[in-house]
Amino acid sequence: MIVCVVSSVTDYAEVRVGPQGRVVIPAALRRSVGIDAGDRLITRAEDGRLIFEKREAILARVRARFKGVPPEVSLANELIEERRVEAAREAEA
Numbered sequence: 001m002i003v004c005v006v007s008s009v010t011d012y013a014e015v016r017v018g019p020q021g022r023v024v025i026p027a028a029l030r031r032s033v034g035i036d037a038g039d040r041l042i043t044r045a046e047d048g049r050l051i052f053e054k055r056e057a058i059l060a061r062v063r064a065r066f067k068g069v070p071p072e073v074s075l076a077n078e079l080i081e082e083r084r085v086e087a088a089r090e091a092e093a
Contacts, residue, residue: 011033035052035054039054040055041055042054
């Protein structure tokens with residue numbers, strides 16, 4: 001069974017996997033989560049489930065998560081600096 005979970009609305013549908021691994025998402029389920037013909041979905045496996053999400057939904061979630069980070073702060077540079085400090089500690093040990 002494939003379960004499609006989107007935001008706070010959860011709908012379930014039992015579908016069959018075709019011989020080439022294809023799955024048809026039922027129209028009612030597509031409508032309930034705003035999936036239209038031609039939409040591209042990002043798929044990932046999580047806890048034994050397949051999750052299908054629109055790219056836009058993922059980007060919105062990531063942007064919301066990091067909205068408090070000031071524009072002048074580079075998280076990449078901070079991470080690199082942390083790794084350098086760790087490497088220096090390990091080299092001393």
